[in-house]
Amino acid sequence: MIAVVRDSATAEQLDHFVRWIEDRGFRTNVSQGDNETLVGIIGDTTRIDPFLLESMDIVERVQRVSEPFKLANRKFHPEDTVVDCGHGVLVGGGHFQVIAGPCSVEGDNLMAIARAVRAAGATMLRGGAFKPRTSPYTSQGMGARGLDLLMEAGSELDMPVVTEIMDPRDVGLFLDRGVDVLQIGARNAQNFPLLREAGKSGIPVLLKRGMSETIDEFVMSAEYVMSEGNANVMLCERGVRTFETRTRNTFDVNAIPVLHHLTHLPVVGDPSHATGYTRYVRPAAYAAVAAGADALEIEVHDCPAKAWSDGAQALTPDQFADAMRRIALIREAVTADLGEA
Ligand code: PEP
Ligand code: MN
Numbered sequence: 001m002i003a004v005v006r007d008s009a010t011a012e013q014l015d016h017f018v019r020w021i022e023d024r025g026f027r028t029n030v031s032q033g034d035n036e037t038l039v040g041i042i043g044d045t046t047r048i049d050p051f052l053l054e055s056m057d058i059v060e061r062v063q064r065v066s067e068p069f070k071l072a073n074r075k076f077h078p079e080d081t082v083v084d085c086g087h088g089v090l091v092g093g094g095h096f097q098v099i100a101g102p103c104s105v106e107g108d109n110l111m112a113i114a115r116a117v118r119a120a121g122a123t124m125l126r127g128g129a130f131k132p133r134t135s136p137y138t139s140q141g142m143g144a145r146g147l148d149l150l151m152e153a154g155s156e157l158d159m160p161v162v163t164e165i166m167d168p169r170d171v172g173l174f175l176d177r178g179v180d181v182l183q184i185g186a187r188n189a190q191n192f193p194l195l196r197e198a199g200k201s202g203i204p205v206l207l208k209r210g211m212s213e214t215i216d217e218f219v220m221s222a223e224y225v226m227s228e229g230n231a232n233v234m235l236c237e238r239g240v241r242t243f244e245t246r247t248r249n250t251f252d253v254n255a256i257p258v259l260h261h262l263t264h265l266p267v268v269g270d271p272s273h274a275t276g277y278t279r280y281v282r283p284a285a286y287a288a289v290a291a292g293a294d295a296l297e298i299e300v301h302d303c304p305a306k307a308w309s310d311g312a313q314a315l316t317p318d319q320f321a322d323a324m325r326r327i328a329l330i331r332e333a334v335t336a337d338l339g340e341a
Pocket of ligand 1: 128132185186187208238273
């Protein structure tokens with residue numbers, strides 16, 4: 001971290017500032033240029049609040065040179081992390097998967113949807129049993145019974161199950177049922193006790209980006225999970241909230257290569273929540289694959305008009321099968337070896 005000191009600072013003020021930093025256990029490196037004086041702060045600067053420094057009269061501005069995330073940082077772990085989701089399904093480091101299923105688990109139709117997505121090439125099954133709904137008066141999901149249905153379908157079709165957990169107290173329930181991947185939703189992306197409990201569980205976590213999280217904040221959310229000893233984190237871009245009203249969210253396709261650059265974790269694209277409308281889901285899915293996503297998460301429903309939640313963005317099984325054929329072609333184009341550019 002570098003603090004740029006104001007021109008007007010006296011030698012005594014500079015000295016006082018340097019001592020203040022060193023008293024906190026950091027080393028300093030003062031470089032006096034013609035136009036400005038820089039104080040390099042050396043040590044674990046994640047422990048310093050840059051805003052506090054910037055609030056000091058002597059400080060013009062503060063610049064971070066290293067990111068506040070360590071465990072997720074590609075600098076300290078150059079090779080891609082490959083997450084083993086169970087049932088022989090790997091994500092990341094060249095392993096590409098498609099997670100599909102309904103927004104909510106609703107009952108018997110789950111098996112039919114799961115069979116259809118499996119037949120089309122999906123390798124992981126999704127479905128929400130505990131639903132984070134904006135209104136407490138809409139369906140909140142089937143709860144534990146929904147987990148049972150998901151696990152039955154996953155075991156019959158040999159697919160790992162991805163399902164959302166909202167309450168840190170439910171980790172035991174999810175582990176007892178044998179859930180393969182804990183999904184942490186956008187609304188809980190900064191629910192720090194939940195992130196920590198998911199970290200302690202040790203099982204893979206599909207972490208959605210918060211609706212208004214910057215990329216750095218998103219990676220810090222992953223850092224919470226990882227700081228509990230769980231490196232099996234997949235980062236899911238699912239759209240962020242912007243001024244746009246024509247789509248449910250704005251799909252930040254940029255985030256996919258940026259997250260790959262900054263971190264070693266697999267990156268997942270969710271074109272369903274990113275767009276909110278069935279007609280836009282396929283093009284957004286193709287964009288995510290073209291941008292290098294390691295997996296996609298897509299909502300599919302046998303009768304979208306009757307879905308308990310997110311029917312407006314569900315693909316029918318036929319639409320999903322069509323998407324899968326094109327996804328395979330795009331994936332081939334993206335991974336083709338054309339020699340060094
Ligand atoms: C979901 O996957 O159904 C969901 C609620 O997603 P998000 O948290 O991204 O809104
Ligand atoms: Mn949904």
